Amino acid sequence: MRVSSPKRERRHEQLLNAALKVFSRDGFDGASVADIADEAGVAKGSIYLYFDSKESLAGDLVQHVFTQDDGAARPGTVEKPLQHIVAFCEKQEERILALGEFSAIVLHMWGQAGKSASSHIARGVRQIFNESAFYIETLLENAQRIGEVPRTVKPGPTGRAVLALCYGLIQHRITFDKNAPSPAESCGDAVRVYLRGLGART
Amino acid sequence: MRVSSPKRERRHEQLLNAALKVFSRDGFDGASVADIADEAGVAKGSIYLYFDSKESLAGDLVQHVFTQDDGAARPGTVEKPLQHIVAFCEKQEERILALGEFSAIVLHMWGQAGKSASSHIARGVRQIFNESAFYIETLLENAQRIGEVPRTVKPGPTGRAVLALCYGLIQHRITFDKNAPSPAESCGDAVRVYLRGLGART
């Protein structure tokens, strides 16, 4: 379970994709390891050549889903920071909704995060959240430096609030509104409104 | 399972409270019917005198958690509609967080809602959401009527966005921040900021 060859990498990804599909369909507890193996077209036992347990497979999957191509999502942070915040939120929304019928897994994993603080899944979700929050916080500080956001705004909590708002909307869209976004409910718009409400000049 | 006597009602509620405790602790799949029965101090089999299945028990629980005392949360809707929106969101936050260690169940059920659209739990969650969204929508229309909100705002989608924002923040607080609310992350404040961003006069 240590070394990684290209072949191994490919297999690993193949299994993650199968898991994404099955977890999305049935949820974490509803999905069986056998289902995932079937979906991937491998034998049950083979799953355990690549993951320690069902739980750690899900943990890896969280990382996989939230962070792939992540460089692209975090462009320069100095110029036009507010635009970057909006862009980042839109990117998150886009990425998760791009999972199509699999996006339900995001809800599910998010929900798992509150369940047992020590699970692989919870750890993955928290890490993602913290990294994202820190990114927005930094952008808000830059925005204050160039006068785009009032000094009274506290970057830390406000950054987290923006992220919470963003994920709240994504979740909403997944649950009720997957295919018919409305401007008010799209992440970018809502974040823009929120920032304007803070006194930002967008 | 039809007729309801006061005695029966009391038992029913007793079981729901036990379920609330156990589901919050262990999640829906992690909790066993036996655990709930133990918690309630009744025999396993007795659960089935009051509920058709574990799933329908959870469905009832959703209703129970989100709607109890709901009249109180929806005062007059005509005067000061924006204040009522903020108050409603604060009430939701307060109520869910008042569940204390049990608030995790909200996340959990919310996550379940996306799982299988036809489950009892999903139906319960959706119903709550729709009722709430409709309530805010109505308030926004009133606000437009008295000129507190610009005509360009679309009450339906905006109402849903406010609600999504609200639940996003609650979820955030449950997962990361249960005990140390910050103004920016409290529902009321965030909603106020959002409404201001819409051009509302609060």
Added chain:
Amino acid sequence: MRVSSPKRERRHEQLLNAALKVFSRDGFDGASVADIADEAGVAKGSIYLYFDSKESLAGDLVQHVFTQDDGAARPGTVEKPLQHIVAFCEKQEERILALGEFSAIVLHMWGQAGKSASSHIARGVRQIFNESAFYIETLLENAQRIGEVPRTVKPGPTGRAVLALCYGLIQHRITFDKNAPSPAESCGDAVRVYLRGLGART
């Protein structure tokens, strides 16, 4: 798993008997819980209404096999102590061989005792051994008191040696000689010879 009714007792014993049969046939690791359930004519899950685990079932079985009717095996200890030692050993032999085709389990459990000192089985075997050894030790002390055994003999180690000799022979008979005992290889005779070798007047 606490209370015990007569009905429960009967079931418990029924399951132990089935386990005795299956463990004897297939060994501890070779036997499956399903086999035991089949043998007993109950459902797999029912086993766990009476035992915590396969291991604890085996632990209970050891106690059951070695100690049933044990009062009968330990008559008065004061008069004719050497006769009682021989009788005790013969009783052990008889009891274990009476298991017939099931006696192999004795070997097996004995072997397990050395495996993991902390297992239920090991604990059971050790307890039996210690109780038996203490019983023989006491008899040897009595024998010394009335002059049937020289003072030079040390009751503790010698008692354990007698027991080891006894179990060695039983094991031998089970493995090689189940149906055709020869005087030299029967427990009683061998113990008598050994005691005579110690200088005892039998």
Added chain:
Amino acid sequence: MRVSSPKRERRHEQLLNAALKVFSRDGFDGASVADIADEAGVAKGSIYLYFDSKESLAGDLVQHVFTQDDGAARPGTVEKPLQHIVAFCEKQEERILALGEFSAIVLHMWGQAGKSASSHIARGVRQIFNESAFYIETLLENAQRIGEVPRTVKPGPTGRAVLALCYGLIQHRITFDKNAPSPAESCGDAVRVYLRGLGART
């Protein structure tokens, strides 16, 4: 799997030593082929280049453990036959206990012998036993010839009884008493006592 080169022999022995270690630690069923391969520092699959199956590996191991250097243990059989019996038993004890922490495997295999009469392990154990028993039988006959043992003693059964006594004590020491031998419980002493009890002049 037929031909044997020196290189092959070395590998074979290396694997047996690894198996000795692992079986002693975990028992036959508790040990996995992978563990043995790890211990030996080879790949799992390589085991099967030297043994047909896990079972046959264990069978070979029995032979290996009980018979190595066996010539040394069977010196002349004509003079002082009783001394040779005692010496043989002491040698067995010494050899098995010399396995140190691995001696548990002896118990284990012995127990396996009763499990399925046709297993490789059982065959190995039986063969060892029979050879040893025959050796002692021969010595007893010699002893009778020179008058050291009464004619009434039957060499066959008595030889087997001596061996059973011997193994019973070894087993006892492994299970309860590994480090603190007492004279009464050491093989040599016990056998001497037993022979004296038979009327032998030692």
Added chain:
DNA sequence: CATGAATGAGTATTCATTCAT
């Protein structure tokens, strides 16, 4: 010879649900 990825049968244990008492 040597490897280690792949297999898939096998197993202990859990748990929602039923039903005789």
Added chain:
DNA sequence: AATGAATGAATACTCATTCAT
């Protein structure tokens, strides 16, 4: 109404063995 013994389907994980490289 209430019980809790009984059920049996479901499932995560293990491991001896094979075989392409």
